[in-house]
Amino acid sequence: MDWFYRLRNQIGTKMIVLALTALVVANVVLHQAIVKPGTARVKALQSDLSRLQKFYDKMELTDMDAISGVLHKQVEFLKKKNREIFDQAPREEELPLLVSKLEELALQSGLSMVSNIKSNANGPKKEGLAPIGIVITYRGSFQQVLTFLDRVPDFDKPLLLNEFEIRRVDDDRVGGTFEFLTMVARATHEEI
Secondary structure (H helix, E strand, O other): OHHHHHHHHHHOHHHHHHHHHHHHHHHHHHHHHHHHHHHHHHHHHHHHHHHHHHHHHHHHHOOHHHHHHHHHHHHHHHHHHHHHHHHHOOEHHHHHHHHHHHHHHHHHOOOEEEEEEEEOOOOOOEOOEEEEEEEEEEEEOHHHHHHHHHHHHHOOOOOEEEEEEEEEOOOOOEEEEEEEEEEEEOOOHHHO
């Protein structure tokens, strides 16, 4: 401690207080400018590391083979459904028979009608399927129209009522058109 007394005598008490104050201020400035931001950055990096560790732990718990198996089963299920839809679609050579059955259904409902096939060349073609429209121009009572439309869902091939027009012809009868849309298979499923 002798050295402190000698130093104090040489430079004076005011200078020592000033030096100590400068040292404290410098320490505070260094803490605010360097240590505090560095500490915040370290905490942010620790938080990021913690999130990455949790993600990594989840990835280790996730069995990629199991996920791949589930996805493979879903693909197989969708392929099976696609084959079922394709197998339900009438073949191009069956189209006249399909129209004939639809005409028979209309006649059984009491409608007088004329039908024609409308090829939809601009329609979407997917895996050997092409949209075909069947247009039926009809006349009959409103009840006969409802009976016909009620029987269409029981038809053996998938049909979609695409357009429907009805107008009064006279007091007891209505007339108009139905356009049914179906997908016609232009190739066998094995050819696709």
